[in-house]
Amino acid sequence: MALSAIEMASLRTAIVAGLGACSLSYYAAWRRISRGNKEIFKAGGIAEDGSTFDVSDEDASDDDVTVETRQIGPLSVRCAYPTSSSPRRKSPVVLVHGMWHSTWYFADLQRRLAKQNFVSYSVDLNPKPLKKWKQFAGELKSVLLALKAENHESGPILLGHSQGGILVQTMLSDKALTKEIQLQGAILCGTIPLSPASVSLKLLREGKIQPQQKDIVSELGPRGNFVYWFFGTLIDAERIQKIFFLPTTTETTLLPGGMNEYYQRCLAAPSDGWPTLEHFFAKTPDLSHLENTPIFVVYADDDIIYQHAAVHPIFEQYYPHMASHTSKGQAHCFADPGWEETFADPVINWITNIAE
Helix, strand or coil: CCCCHHHHHHHHHHHHHHHHHHHHHHHHHHHHHHHHHHHHHHHCCECCCCCECCCCHHHCCCCCEEEEEEEECCEEEEEEEECCCCCCCCCCEEEECCCCCCHHHHHHHHHHHHCCCCCEEEECCCCCCCCCHHHHHHHHHHHHHHHHCCCCCCCCEEEEECHHHHHHHHHHCCHHHHHHCCCCEEEEECCCCCCCHHHHHHHHHCCCCCCCCCCHHHHHHHHHHHHHHHHCCCCCHHHHHHHHCCCCCCCCCCCCCHHHHHHHHHHHCCCCCCHHHHHHHCCCCCCHHHCCCCEEEEEECCCCCCCHHHHHHHHHHHCCCCEEEEECCCCCCCCCCCHHHHHHHHHHHHHHHHCC
16 A cells, blocks of 8 residues: 555654664764773773783883984874994885874884884874875875985885875875985885776776675674764774784784774774775876886785785786785784784885885
């Protein structure tokens, strides 16, 4: 039996009211979780054994490595360099983090670089809700130009992870910038090529993108996707574990506070704006000026966000001369057990081989 106009209107009203109620309940839950996690983080995280971790541990200097946080251009930058008087490498390394991360993500890698006599700069991208791709890129460019003015003996090596990899590629596509800063090379880790959606659709039609059992949408679930798409943040530790780590990973050595500290830092992070989505609407970059620039692309073997089979053919088109490496036993964030051997060591070896 057909519904009357009044009944249809009532049904539509009920559906809209139901969706609104669900949205409000999800938003309220997200606000409670977000506030709670930020308070825990500010007070010092609570580890499984009841002890607390020091959220400032990443900035501690020691006999081998000196660490300091500086304002370079418009952004805060964590600098690490060898304490000893041994000759330093001429090429500085600039590290750019991904979504919901910051300078803490590269703290251990910076110490390892310093022990190889490298000076490194980990950039805090200063994420804000609705911050545009061009804003991120413009600020990162300002940092690179400011570093050039510090009279390093050689140009920088750039390393970007995930969304940071997208921003590094934006720097690579700027011919004038790469020439001005005398770029020595770039490392792209767990990221997606800077390309229009048409490139990915072409690969999909050609069958080069294979279906996989897990992806970020399925692992975030309805609530996680709602909070991500509407507020640009993560909702809980369970989903962080699913999208950033292997299912079997219960602990990480990347941070002094282990997985608990990792969760708290990600949950306390603000929205990172839209670079991950905006770049799909970019033009295919002209990278012909990079034909003699060393490029190293690092994949995570079990990355459910940027599938190796999907992104590798595009990277090969863009950088025919590139070197690549797949980190076995690692998920998207290269923080699973063994990351030191499967991720950090190959990256540092590559940097050492090309650096001046």
